[in-house]
Amino acid sequence: MKTVLWATLTANGNYAQSTPENPPKQEALDDFAAHAKAAGNFIVGRRTFEQMQAPGRVSQEELANADGPFAGMDIVVISNSIHDIPGVTVVRSPQEALNYLLHKGHQTALISGGADIHNSFLNQGLVDEVIFNVAPVLEGKGLNLLIDQNNYGYKQVQLLDCKPLGGEVVQLRYAIDR
Ligand SMILES: NC(=O)c1ccc[n+]([C@@H]2O[C@H](COP(=O)([O-])OP(=O)(O)OC[C@H]3O[C@@H](n4cnc5c(N)ncnc54)[C@H](OP(=O)(O)O)[C@@H]3O)[C@@H](O)[C@H]2O)c1
Incomplete structure (x- = not known):
């Protein structure tokens, strides 16, 4: 079973938080619904x-x-x-x-958030693919996605796709070797 992490990021790379001042873009919500429907x-x-x-x-x-x-x-x-x-x-x-x-x-598991859940899956090396929807907003102090919450480190990923979703949202899709 493939595990796919789906997340919205701000344009300055934070993990986007949904608030009354920063509601999710409809294009991102529609994309989530489409992925959830495909995964079941x-x-x-x-x-x-x-x-x-x-x-x-x-x-x-x-x-x-x-x-x-x-x-x-x-x-x-x-x-x-x-x-x-x-x-x-x-x-x-x-x-x-x-x-x-x-x-x-199920053939695919869709991991939809929030920050603790996404970071738990990343920390435990349980993710095969990430889908990042970059929203047209900059944020101050915020949340981050990390592969390791205690140490520095890097993991190379392969870009699979990059496309605009409309509403100035850009989708990036990466594969992670496990
Ligand atoms: N950018 C995005 O795509 C996206 C998507 C979704 C949400 N969000 C944002 O993320 C924020 C919410 O995230 P959050 O981190 O506060 O909450 P969360 O990840 O949605 O939920 C946290 C709760 O999940 C349980 N949990 C988390 N890790 C666990 C683990 N390893 N094992 C067992 N249980 C675990 C715990 O529940 P119990 O306390 O009940 O034990 C914990 O309190 C909001 O700001 C929301 O808008 C963003």
């Missing part, structure tokens, strides 16, 4: 999952709605504090999330 799943951290369910975002009903954008999708929430959320699968670790999706027969 996505993995998300407990805090991002809660953020997705904030007023005006995706409701519990939409997640369960047979006609909605996430219909029939395996949604996996990683949490150590919550044990059960209706309509989704809750697991305790990145590896447990991958084991679950592998067992369900």
Whole structure:
């Protein structure tokens, strides 16, 4: 099973945070929905999952709605504090999330954030491909994606694709050798 990390970056390379002043671009959200539909799943951290369910975002009903954008999708929430959320699968670790999706027969696992989850997968060397959507915004102090949170180091990656998504968002896709 291939693991794909999908993330939005700011134009100055930060890990983009979704806030009322900096909402995600529709083009990036549409791209996420397309990748999630193609994979048939996505993995998300407990805090991002809660953020997705904030007023005006995706409701519990939409997640369960047979006609909605996430219909029939395996949604996996990683949490150590919550044990059960209706309509989704809750697991305790990145590896447990991958084991679950592998067992369900998925070809691709889509890792959709947030920062802790993305960094956990990167730190544990569990990512085959990264998709970065670069949004047209600069940010001050922010979050970062790191392959190692304690040490300096580099990992060469191979550029697979680079394309504009519209709305001034540019998508970069890289393969990571494991
Ligand atoms: N740039 C992007 O593409 C993107 C995508 C999504 C979200 N975001 C942004 O990211 C931010 C939220 O990220 P976040 O780091 O605060 O939260 P998060 O990664 O969504 O969720 C963190 C929670 O996930 C669980 N968790 C994380 N790592 C774990 C591990 N290794 N093992 C077990 N459980 C683990 C813990 O849940 P418990 O506390 O329940 O144990 C932890 O509190 C927001 O600003 C959001 O807008 C950005």
